[in-house]
Amino acid sequence: MLTDKNNPLSLRKDVIKSAVKQIINADENIILIHGGGSFGHPLAKKYRISKGIDKTIPNQILGVAETHHSMIKFNSYLIEQFLKSNYPVLSIQTSGIFIEKSNKISLESLDIIETALNLNLMPVLYGDILLEKEGSFSILSGDEIILKLCENLKAYSISKVVFAMESDGLFKADELGGSNCQLLTECYSNELDDINLADLGQKIDVTGGIKSKLTHIKKICKYKIPVQLINGLTEGNIYKSLRNQKINCTNILIND
Ligand code: IP8
Numbered sequence: 001m002l003t004d005k006n007n008p009l010s011l012r013k014d015v016i017k018s019a020v021k022q023i024i025n026a027d028e029n030i031i032l033i034h035g036g037g038s039f040g041h042p043l044a045k046k047y048r049i050s051k052g053i054d055k056t057i058p059n060q061i062l063g064v065a066e067t068h069h070s071m072i073k074f075n076s077y078l079i080e081q082f083l084k085s086n087y088p089v090l091s092i093q094t095s096g097i098f099i100e101k102s103n104k105i106s107l108e109s110l111d112i113i114e115t116a117l118n119l120n121l122m123p124v125l126y127g128d129i130l131l132e133k134e135g136s137f138s139i140l141s142g143d144e145i146i147l148k149l150c151e152n153l154k155a156y157s158i159s160k161v162v163f164a165m166e167s168d169g170l171f172k173a174d175e176l177g178g179s180n181c182q183l184l185t186e187c188y189s190n191e192l193d194d195i196n197l198a199d200l201g202q203k204i205d206v207t208g209g210i211k212s213k214l215t216h217i218k219k220i221c222k223y224k225i226p227v228q229l230i231n232g233l234t235e236g237n238i239y240k241s242l243r244n245q246k247i248n249c250t251n252i253l254i255n256d
Pocket residue numbers: 034035036037040041044067071126127128129139140141142143206207
């Protein structure tokens with residue numbers, strides 16, 4: 001949403017400016033996580049980083065370094081936009097606090113995030129490379145980061161997780177097989193599996209697109225945290241979502 005995924009290294013500066021302004025105006029306690037967009041995905045795809053170490057891929061290790069550095073550039077641009085407005089944000093290097101060991105992703109340093117939150121220094125994390133202790137690597141998506149934070153930040157009683165995307169939310173497939181998909185405005189998390197959702201197609205996404213997002217959403221809901229999927233390109237939606245105002249979107253509710 002903040003970049004044009006089809007066009008490597010392209011920032012949507014107006015979208016970023018608006019998103020930053022809305023987050024600042026909403027003035028809520030939040031953790032901001034952004035994905036790889038056109039800075040992470042094309043490089044991760046080129047070097048097949050999500051598949052792990054493969055000595056047949058030329059310069060793959062250099063590709064890991066390049067992918068991470070590209071994410072730093074994207075992240076720095078965002079951070080600068082907040083600082084220009086004198087809003088205190090702290091970029092937290094995702095690949096510096098997460099590691100994979102024996103097929104399990106672990107968050108090694110929750111203290112940093114908690115301390116930043118306590119100081120009202122908004123933590124900003126991002127999709128990044130993920131090192132594996134056994135001598136490999138993969139990609140850690142923003143969705144996985146959110147899930148891990150929900151799992152670990154229980155003391156903070158997270159009130160909701162918001163996914164800002166390029167569509168109004170999830171769409172139900174047209175039952176007649178046509179193209180008239182209807183926005184799913186509300187649904188309980190345990191009903192998600194029974195709904196025939198429309199596949200609206202994906203741009204390149206090395207971390208699995210909407211299917212993987214749904215898997216993560218269901219896991220987030222298991223922690224009794226509601227999820228909202230909103231169109232981040234619709235002016236005012238981010239602000240309204242953060243202030244719990246009504247918008248046209250998908251709300252995933254929690255069963256008691
Ligand atoms: O866009 C992927 O994060 P996502 C990060 O949240 C990279 O899936 C480096 C491709």
